[in-house]
Amino acid sequence: QKEVxxxxxxxxxPEGAIASLNCTYSDRGSQSFFWYRQYxxxxxxxxxxxxxxxxxxxxxxxxxxxKASQYVSLLIRDSQPSDSATYLCAAQGGNKLTFGGGTRVxxxx
Amino acid sequence: GAVVSQHPSxxxxxxxxxVKIECRSLDFQATTMFWYRQFPKQSLMLMATxxxxxxxxxxxGVEKDKFLINxxxxxxxxxxxxxxxxxDSSFYICSxxxxxxxxxxxxxxxxxxx
Numbered sequence: 060q061k062e063v064x065x066x067x068x069x070x071x072x073p074e075g076a077i078a079s080l081n082c083t084y085s086d087r088g089s090q091s092f093f094w095y096r097q098y099x100x101x102x103x104x105x106x107x108x109x110x111x112x113x114x115x116x117x118x119x120x121x122x123x124x125x126k127a128s129q130y131v132s133l134l135i136r137d138s139q140p141s142d143s144a145t146y147l148c149a150a151q152g153g154n155k156l157t158f159g160g161g162t163r164v165x166x167x168x
Numbered sequence: 169g170a171v172v173s174q175h176p177s178x179x180x181x182x183x184x185x186x187v188k189i190e191c192r193s194l195d196f197q198a199t200t201m202f203w204y205r206q207f208p209k210q211s212l213m214l215m216a217t218x219x220x221x222x223x224x225x226x227x228x229g230v231e232k233d234k235f236l237i238n239x240x241x242x243x244x245x246x247x248x249x250x251x252x253x254x255x256d257s258s259f260y261i262c263s264x265x266x267x268x269x270x271x272x273x274x275x276x277x278x279x280x281x282x
Binding site for chain 2 (some may be wrong): 083095100101102103104105106147154155156157158159160161
């Protein structure tokens, strides 16, 4: 059974702070990793994709991948109230995505 | 680019009726389309994978005779929930791949079965 694990939260961060989200996966055959943001009642929106070990930065977001530890993380810098959402981590093996349960983030003004 | 639409966005139906949901890739040809279901406060669960012109591949535990998938073209896939029951009420989301791996999601369809 392929699994992706996330802390469900909520992760409460003050506005302007850094939000740090973590994700672990069980399938060592996973090649690609994705972070999606999902607002309540809406479908997921792609934030970042990462394929190789190390960091990848895109604006206020930084994804980190460590395949040896089977660990993916997402940092959100300068958190804004509009970042309040559920963040889904997904691992891809073949053409299928396996999603974690999501971490709910609350950014407080 | 990479816009995926779904129709309808919301549907309410009576128990025992069938409901069809359309998923379209608007600005690209999708090699593969996927159908997910999401219950409240749960994550997305893959129901089936669909390639144009071939039969869909269903995940374990998903009834293929109940959830009919037709992938008529490279831009259109449909999901028909047959003989819907209240336990089928859920948020149904499709996605499509343009490149080798990135999935782009439609806005979802909220199904309520009375």
